[in-house]
Structure formats: C-alpha cells, structure tokens
Amino acid sequence: MNPKPRPTVILFDVNETLLDLAPLKTSVGKALGGREDLLPLWFSTMVHYSLVETLSDHYHGFGEIGTASLMMVAKNQGIDIQYEDAKEAIVTPLRALPPHGDVIASLKALSQNGYRIISLTNSSAVGVETQFKNAGLTDLFEKRYSVETVKKFKPHPAPYRMVLDDLGVEPNEVLMVAAHAWDLAGAKNVGLQTAFIARPGTSLYPNVERPDYVVSDLEELVRALK
CATH class of the missing domain: 1.10.150.240 (Putative phosphatase; domain 2)
Incomplete structure (x- = not known):
C-alpha cells in the first residue's frame, strides 16, 4: 500500500515520457x-x-x-x-513526435478518475503547443507549462515551484510522472510525489530516494492510482 495521500494533480513530462522519440x-x-x-x-x-x-x-x-x-x-x-x-x-x-501507444487511453482514464492532467516540459511554449497539436493531446490537458517562463531547466526547483504557485496546490498534492530519473529527482526535491515510467533505455538513479511509483507503462500507473 502506497503511504502517500492521493494526488489531485498529475504533472507529466513530455519528451520520451509521453512522446516517442x-x-x-x-x-x-x-x-x-x-x-x-x-x-x-x-x-x-x-x-x-x-x-x-x-x-x-x-x-x-x-x-x-x-x-x-x-x-x-x-x-x-x-x-x-x-x-x-x-x-x-x-x-x-x-515537434511531430507521436504519442506512445499507452498514452491517450491512459490520460483519458486518469481524467475520468478525477485527476487534473497537467504537463511541464523543457521544450518551449510554442514547441510543446505544436507537439500536442500534432500528437492529438491538446484537449487532454488542463494546462501546459514550459520552463521558458522561468528560464531554468528541470531539474532546477524553479519550474516545479512555478507550477505549484500557478495552480495554488501543495507539493504533496502533485504527482510528477517522467521517464527520466533526473526529472523525478528535481520533483522530489521540491516535495512532489513521483512516478517513474520505465520507457526502453531508461533507468532509475540509485543515489536518490526511490520514486513513489515505479511502473512499466502508463496503463500500470492508472491501475496503481485507482
């Protein structure tokens, strides 16, 4: 049983986590x-x-x-x-990467389960807007955030705090989902819950706290969060 409270916001990294490289x-x-x-x-x-x-x-x-x-x-x-x-x-x-096969159905399921679906990327604001449009993801997200606003790349604390401040939520209300251990290390440092998606060629970083969820794909994460 995961000891963390149920998050209200699920914050997604974009490149490789949602979109296939x-x-x-x-x-x-x-x-x-x-x-x-x-x-x-x-x-x-x-x-x-x-x-x-x-x-x-x-x-x-x-x-x-x-x-x-x-x-x-x-x-x-x-x-x-x-x-x-x-x-x-x-x-x-x-700007024209396709979504991984588990992405669209899983995002819809998480939204139907009451989670707020948000993204945070190192890509530019225009870049992620174009990416989402081309991948058919635009309507599945409540908000998109880019590090361009604070001009600090993840895993610097500033991008994560920008999202928290704009949404008006506490860190433990947010679950950061990424296929990159460095991204999750930054999110955990700010107090967010974290979920690692083990996309091919990715691995955990042993020198930081283990993510709250470690799953093979988004479908497994949907099941874990029900």
Missing part, C-alpha cells in the same frame, strides 16, 4: 551518417548543456541547445554537419 532516432541518425546509435548520446548531451545554461545563468531554447548538441556530437565523431542541417534534423521531427 523514434522519429528523432531516424533524423539524428541520418544527419550523423547513419549512426542512429548516437541518439542517446545526443539526448544526454542536450540535457547536460541545458543544465550548464541553468547553472551559469544563461538561457537558450531547448531546440537551440539540441541543435548545438548535435553539432558537438558530430564533431566528436568526425562527422561534418552544418548548423541549418542540424537544426532541421532536430526541430522538425521534435
């Missing part, structure tokens, strides 16, 4: 001369430099950081790529 694997691989295996390295580089920007009090949009990160990975692999080609390989597919 498979089209990015294809486009990144093509830009890197067929090296689709470099997608995880590109993604981790993008997350790394989003944290560098946050800690050094700078801010560029996630798409800009993603483009720069692709150019860095290419250079380190001895692959020549131009800025506009790198941007095209990242921004266009990033």
Whole structure:
C-alpha cells in the first residue's frame, strides 16, 4: 500500500515520457551518417548543456541547445554537419513526435478518475503547443507549462515551484510522472510525489530516494492510482 495521500494533480513530462522519440532516432541518425546509435548520446548531451545554461545563468531554447548538441556530437565523431542541417534534423521531427501507444487511453482514464492532467516540459511554449497539436493531446490537458517562463531547466526547483504557485496546490498534492530519473529527482526535491515510467533505455538513479511509483507503462500507473 502506497503511504502517500492521493494526488489531485498529475504533472507529466513530455519528451520520451509521453512522446516517442523514434522519429528523432531516424533524423539524428541520418544527419550523423547513419549512426542512429548516437541518439542517446545526443539526448544526454542536450540535457547536460541545458543544465550548464541553468547553472551559469544563461538561457537558450531547448531546440537551440539540441541543435548545438548535435553539432558537438558530430564533431566528436568526425562527422561534418552544418548548423541549418542540424537544426532541421532536430526541430522538425521534435515537434511531430507521436504519442506512445499507452498514452491517450491512459490520460483519458486518469481524467475520468478525477485527476487534473497537467504537463511541464523543457521544450518551449510554442514547441510543446505544436507537439500536442500534432500528437492529438491538446484537449487532454488542463494546462501546459514550459520552463521558458522561468528560464531554468528541470531539474532546477524553479519550474516545479512555478507550477505549484500557478495552480495554488501543495507539493504533496502533485504527482510528477517522467521517464527520466533526473526529472523525478528535481520533483522530489521540491516535495512532489513521483512516478517513474520505465520507457526502453531508461533507468532509475540509485543515489536518490526511490520514486513513489515505479511502473512499466502508463496503463500500470492508472491501475496503481485507482
């Protein structure tokens, strides 16, 4: 039995948690001369430099950081790529990612069970608006939040606190759902409940408190929250 109180708000990460990165694997691989295996390295580089920007009090949009990160990975692999080609390989597919197969039905079930459905992403406000429109998710969410508002990337406390302040809720009323251990570490630090979705290639970080829920997909989370 989970000891936490029943949350009233479920706060979703977007990229990889809700949206499938498979089209990015294809486009990144093509830009890197067929090296689709470099997608995880590109993604981790993008997350790394989003944290560098946050800690050094700078801010560029996630798409800009993603483009720069692709150019860095290419250079380190001895692959020549131009800025506009790198941007095209990242921004266009990033805004047209399909939802994972368990997403739409699970979001509807959670909403029907009385939960408020919210999102918080490192993507820009325009970016996530386009993503949700293309993925057919817009009407399933009460609100969308972007770190662009506070210009601090997750897992910095500011984005999570922004959501709490705007919604007027206490931290333990909110369940953060993500496929990234670093995101959940940030949410837990602010006092949110957390749920880890074990998407392929993701894993827990052993040096922080274990999430309140660890599930293989959103359907399992729906069952756990009933």
